[in-house]
Amino acid sequence: MKIFMLRNLCVLIFFAVCVAAGAQSSGDKLFLEGQNLQKVLTVGSQNAAIKKFTAAKVVYMTADKKKMCDNQIAVCRSNIRSLSVKKPKKSSRKSKEEAVVEKPAEKPVVEVKKRTDVKLRLSEDGLEFKAIPGDGATQSVDVFCNYDDWAIASCPDWATVYTAKDKFTVEVKDNDTSDDRFGHVTVKCEDTEVVLVVKQKKKSFKDKMLDKIIKKKK
Known part of the structure; x- marks a missing residue:
């Protein structure tokens, strides 16, 4: 009888050792898996760890192993708190060195309205000069305009125009060509223009003879 009871006791001890060993192995596996998850620094991974x-704490039989699990759980919770803290947004302002130099603001283009009420006319439609004008080398024309900024836009290359208040003077040189010559003096104010016709006669036979006499005297 004593032998039978001793044998049953041995069997129970062996079974307990086997169970403890199996629990230890299962707990170690869970603990290792928890450590691998703990290395991934995300909130989800820390919760999984x-x-x-x-689970390892439940399986472990010894107080030391259970305490070890509690320590790791505390580490995971600390990681979660750190990961949950919102990081301050980076300032969008650039440093002075990085700041882009802004282009100076362009000045607005002021549109100048053109005048449509300009009134412009001349006292003469045309001027006629002798081939050798002499004392009559200059002639004046009056300008009638409701604005003072009228100007001479063009004139013949053989004539010179001098402007004054409300008038201008045309001066011509001797006509050394063999034909009558014509030109135009254009007076302009804003978009309004008037044209003066300038004519200079060709030299007559008498004029040519006088030229020869004058040249001989020189």
């Missing part, structure tokens, strides 16, 4: 350490 806590579950693994909690």
